[in-house]
Amino acid sequence: MTQGFYKVVSNQQLTSNVYRMVVEGDTSSLSRPGQFVNFKIDGLYLRRPISICDYDTDAGTITLIYKVVGAGTEKLAEAKEGDVFDLLSGLGNGYDTSTSGAAPVLIGGGVGIPPLYGLCRKLRAEGKQVKVILGFNTKDEIFYEEEFKALGAEVFVTTVDGSFGTKGFVTNVLSDLDYTYFYTCGPMPMFKAVNAASVTSGQFSFEERMGCGFGACMGCSCKTKYGNKRICKDGPVLVKEEIVW
Amino acid sequence: MVNTKVNLSGIMLDNPIIPASGTFGYGYEFAEWYDINCLGTFSFKGTTKDPRFGNPTPRIADCTAGMINAVGLQNPGVDAVISHELPLLSKCFHKPVMANVSGFSIEDYAYTCQRLDAQPQVGWLEVNISCPNVHGGGMSFGTSPEAAAEVTRAVKAVTTKPVYIKLSPNVTDIVSIAKACEQAGADGISMINTLMGMRIDLKTKKPVIANKSGGFSGPAIKPVAISMVYRVYEAVKIPIIGMGGLSTAEDVIEMMLAGATAVEIGAANLIDPCAAKNIIDDLPRVMEKYGIQNLQDIIGGAH
Numbered sequence: 001m002t003q004g005f006y007k008v009v010s011n012q013q014l015t016s017n018v019y020r021m022v023v024e025g026d027t028s029s030l031s032r033p034g035q036f037v038n039f040k041i042d043g044l045y046l047r048r049p050i051s052i053c054d055y056d057t058d059a060g061t062i063t064l065i066y067k068v069v070g071a072g073t074e075k076l077a078e079a080k081e082g083d084v085f086d087l088l089s090g091l092g093n094g095y096d097t098s099t100s101g102a103a104p105v106l107i108g109g110g111v112g113i114p115p116l117y118g119l120c121r122k123l124r125a126e127g128k129q130v131k132v133i134l135g136f137n138t139k140d141e142i143f144y145e146e147e148f149k150a151l152g153a154e155v156f157v158t159t160v161d162g163s164f165g166t167k168g169f170v171t172n173v174l175s176d177l178d179y180t181y182f183y184t185c186g187p188m189p190m191f192k193a194v195n196a197a198s199v200t201s202g203q204f205s206f207e208e209r210m211g212c213g214f215g216a217c218m219g220c221s222c223k224t225k226y227g228n229k230r231i232c233k234d235g236p237v238l239v240k241e242e243i244v245w
Numbered sequence: 246m247v248n249t250k251v252n253l254s255g256i257m258l259d260n261p262i263i264p265a266s267g268t269f270g271y272g273y274e275f276a277e278w279y280d281i282n283c284l285g286t287f288s289f290k291g292t293t294k295d296p297r298f299g300n301p302t303p304r305i306a307d308c309t310a311g312m313i314n315a316v317g318l319q320n321p322g323v324d325a326v327i328s329h330e331l332p333l334l335s336k337c338f339h340k341p342v343m344a345n346v347s348g349f350s351i352e353d354y355a356y357t358c359q360r361l362d363a364q365p366q367v368g369w370l371e372v373n374i375s376c377p378n379v380h381g382g383g384m385s386f387g388t389s390p391e392a393a394a395e396v397t398r399a400v401k402a403v404t405t406k407p408v409y410i411k412l413s414p415n416v417t418d419i420v421s422i423a424k425a426c427e428q429a430g431a432d433g434i435s436m437i438n439t440l441m442g443m444r445i446d447l448k449t450k451k452p453v454i455a456n457k458s459g460g461f462s463g464p465a466i467k468p469v470a471i472s473m474v475y476r477v478y479e480a481v482k483i484p485i486i487g488m489g490g491l492s493t494a495e496d497v498i499e500m501m502l503a504g505a506t507a508v509e510i511g512a513a514n515l516i517d518p519c520a521a522k523n524i525i526d527d528l529p530r531v532m533e534k535y536g537i538q539n540l541q542d543i544i545g546g547a548h
Contacts, residue, residue: 044307046515211304216270221304222302
């Protein structure tokens with residue numbers, strides 16, 4: 001974990017309410033996909049946790065994709081190139097790729113998709129065959145389909161209203177796929193459906209309102225089969241077998 | 246060279262900076278950010294007789310110049326604190342530490358305090374009779390002078406170390422409660438705990454926090470804390486640990502002028518993990534700026 005100042009390189013709108021921000025700064029505390037940073041934002045007291053989409057240790061950049069959902073992300077969306085933010089970085093455990101087997105599937109719902117991109121890149125670099133299911137409500141919300149394809153993943157898109165790809169939910173596609181393991185990030189109803197439909201072990205990345213983001217305040221605790229865990233410090237990634245639904 | 250040392254019930258602190266219970270875990274989480282031996286001491290996570298998970302989530306809400314929490318005293322219970330947490334704490338912190346205790350009955354308080362009093366590294370007990378986030382205990386002991394005195398007497402009867410009673414600001418007359426604690430044998434007063442607060446989400450039209458209300462802390466409550474410490478200082482002779490929204494070295498001096506012998510830093514630790522260290526590093530500069538040689542000399546200086 002590190003604290004530092006990060007300069008905004010770009011902050012680009014991807015859909016009506018989803019943005020991609022690239023910041024420049026220290027990446028030394030990042031070790032796995034699925035970790036997050038915690039933004040200090042002028043005028044707001046608590047920091048705002050944002051999951052990391054990808055990072056580049058050579059370039060010294062971190063890519064973050066966020067959806068505007070409240071006061072914090074509204075301010076982030078206004079950030080301009082050259083603006084500087086105080087970030088805590090290298091937070092959370094991240095995804096463990098050592099258990100993936102040869103052909104894992106990645107399942108993302110809406111703004112839960114971004115951390116799966118860095119994960120996909122790592123799994124591909126490890127020589128694994130990766131399938132990706134991206135779930136959205138409607139065609140206008142779709143982002144990063146091409147980026148996942150560019151990593152060499154086999155990509156399936158679902159939309160609830162059927163305006164693009166398979167009509168329905170990610171589990172409509174998941175049920176027809178062969179895979180050795182799964183990784184997922186998205187809303188809780190999707191998690192429950194994935195848990196029920198999945199035929200292998202897997203990892204879920206959870207979201208919770210946090211106080212500190214580094215394990216001090218117990219604001220984001222959850223119960224697991226192996227005791228209490230803090231989503232920010234012991235998570236956000238939990239394995240299927242430990243989760244209490 | 247300025248002198249930042251203060252005497253807290255017979256134990257000299259290198260400086261009056263004490264991270265507050267519930268914002269600093271058992272110390273080791275912060276040892277990943279800096280060497281916590283620079284602290285005067287710290288008050289570890291509130292401990293109860295039995296393990297507690299606490300309240301459902303969401304437990305946290307952001308506010309203007311502050312935050313609300315309703316963690317609900319999550320802790321592994323006194324047995325696990327002694328067997329597991331204190332050994333980890335002692336690896337990264339080598340000074341006397343403050344043990345924070347909560348309970349749901351007089352017997353609970355006495356039992357947990359007695360167990361922690363026996364731990365060699367514990368230098369002080371801080372008895373929380375002011376948690377707003379638990380039902381059937383916590384704050385109810387801190388809202389009447391009689392109940393506060395009863396807890397104080399029960400704890401003092403079974404302990405040997407200095408006992409600080411942590412008071413709630415959610416009362417009509419905090420002075421009468423502080424006096425009752427003093428008369429019952431308290432060695433000091435620790436104040437203030439969080440103020441009751443609530444936020445409502447305009448989208449869901451429901452309270453943000455699952456517990457509905459919680460404890461409001463952060464810079465917004467500093468004037469409330471200063472005022473209460475000022476009034477209690479005039480009414481009691483025992484030392485006061487002052488807290489409530491402090492986040493800078495200037496805040497520390499202001500609180501000591503109001504009457505605090507030492508100060509606790511709470512919510513600021515959650516925003517900036519190095520907050521307490523930064524305050525300690527900045528303290529000599531601010532003391533020089535205001536012509537203060539010995540920090541101990543300014544306690545109650547505003548009276």
